[in-house]
Amino acid sequence: EAAVTQSPRNKVAVTGGKVTLSCNQTNNHNNMYWYRQDTGHGLRLIHYSYGAGSTEKGDIPDGYKASRPSQENFSLILELATPSQTSVYFCASGTGGDQDTQYFGPGTRLLVL
Amino acid sequence: GDSVTQTEGPVTLSEGTSLTVNCSYETKQYPTLFWYVQYPGEGPQLLFKVPKANEKGSNRGFEATYNKEATSFHLQKASVQESDSAVYYCALSGYNNNAPRFGAGTKLSVKP
Numbered sequence: 001e002a003a004v005t006q007s008p009r010n011k012v013a014v015t016g017g018k019v020t021l022s023c024n025q026t027n028n029h030n031n032m033y034w035y036r037q038d039t040g041h042g043l044r045l046i047h048y049s050y051g052a053g054s055t056e057k058g059d060i061p062d063g064y065k066a067s068r069p070s071q072e073n074f075s076l077i078l079e080l081a082t083p084s085q086t087s088v089y090f091c092a093s094g095t096g097g098d099q100d101t102q103y104f105g106p107g108t109r110l111l112v113l
Numbered sequence: 114g115d116s117v118t119q120t121e122g123p124v125t126l127s128e129g130t131s132l133t134v135n136c137s138y139e140t141k142q143y144p145t146l147f148w149y150v151q152y153p154g155e156g157p158q159l160l161f162k163v164p165k166a167n168e169k170g171s172n173r174g175f176e177a178t179y180n181k182e183a184t185s186f187h188l189q190k191a192s193v194q195e196s197d198s199a200v201y202y203c204a205l206s207g208y209n210n211n212a213p214r215f216g217a218g219t220k221l222s223v224k225p
Contacts, residue, residue, distance in 0.1 A: 042217035043157070043218070045215075048212050090156050090157070098206055099162060101147070102157075102159070102213065104158065106154075
């Protein structure tokens with residue numbers, strides 16, 4: 001059974017609209033991550049979290065907010081979506097520590113028109 | 114800061130030929146090194162990891178040796194199959210609670 005799930009799987013949004021991407025994990029991992037994947041750039045880290053109530057900026061946080069209300073849930077929020085945020089977004093949970101192994105969800109495909 | 118550089122793709126091979134995907138890294142720490150694989154339509158998944166220098170990791174016929182002196186972690190497979198078509202990511206672990214670092218990914222296509 002899938003341990004990291006994402007919703008929605010596909011989303012079409014309008015420029016200037018608010019978008020919330022949700023992630024749930026049943027691995028009981030402290031760490032969670034949001035990435036975007038674009039051709040030629042691989043996986044780029046947007047925000048991450050060490051546990052409920054914490055969020056940290058990754059490499060490309062501008063235009064994104066994150067929320068970690070519980071151990072299981074980690075959301076990515078686009079307050080004012082722009083076409084440049086059209087991408088595939090992956091959530092992951094991680095074991096933490098020196099051997100932090102990441103377990104990814106299936107991805108959310110976002111199109112901003 | 115830490116960084117990972119890997120073979121630029123795409124790479125196209127015929128079934129039965131050998132594969133090498135180069136991975137080099139920069140860090141001041143002693144990281145764990147990872148290879149992840151992403152099949153079409155899925156999220157990346159761990160292929161294998163190696164926590165210690167001079168050790169080898171392997172899985173599904175793929176292998177890589179953690180070479181601390183050369184700061185490399187090249188992925189190899191002796192004979193690729195069409196089912197190996199995927200994107201391969203090299204990564205190194207974060208430290209002091211920093212997030213892990215991923216390379217840009219190498220897309221492999223294997224033709225029958």
